[in-house]
Amino acid sequence: MENIEPSLLGTACAPSHKFAGVQTFPINALPAVQLVSEDIAELSHSFEAKWKAVSRYYERVNSDVLFFFSDIAIQAEAMGARALFAPDNMPAIKATAPAILTPRAVDVPRMQINAQVVRAMAHDR
Numbered sequence: 001m002e003n004i005e006p007s008l009l010g011t012a013c014a015p016s017h018k019f020a021g022v023q024t025f026p027i028n029a030l031p032a033v034q035l036v037s038e039d040i041a042e043l044s045h046s047f048e049a050k051w052k053a054v055s056r057y058y059e060r061v062n063s064d065v066l067f068f069f070s071d072i073a074i075q076a077e078a079m080g081a082r083a084l085f086a087p088d089n090m091p092a093i094k095a096t097a098p099a100i101l102t103p104r105a106v107d108v109p110r111m112q113i114n115a116q117v118v119r120a121m122a123h124d125r
Contacts, residue, residue: 032057039087044071045109047116054117055124074110078103 032053033040042049073091077083080097105111 035060040090041085041087044085044091045113047113047120050113050117051120054121058121070110070114074108074114075103078105078108078111 032050033043035056036043036049036053038046038049038053043053044050071091073081073083073093076093076097077091078101080099080101081093082095083091084094085091103111105115
């Protein structure tokens with residue numbers, strides 16, 4: 001293995017790797033919400049709204065790999081915290097969890113929506 005200056009790892013100055021030149025784009029609610037009439041709160045709770053936004057974003061980028069990720073509040077919500085949703089802001093934590101729960105996607109509706117979108121992305125693309 002090459003001797004690489006540690007400060008260069010993960011930068012454009014580092015030697016190329018097997019994924020060099022692959023275009024990867026993340027999708028999250030902020031850019032995607034601009035492409036649909038639904039707001040951030042609707043994207044957070046609706047498969048149809050989120051899928052429409054993801055699809056429209058995908059149509060606009062020249063990407064070899066496309067993935068979407070959810071807001072950070074979903075993790076806290078999955079562990080029992082209460083989230084606050086607004087049409088024009090990212091979800092936020094309203095109340096902490098009374099006890100830390102082990103997250104299970106089947107128990108968290110928003111995680112189920114994300115799973116549906118991932119399956120739709122795999123099927124459609």
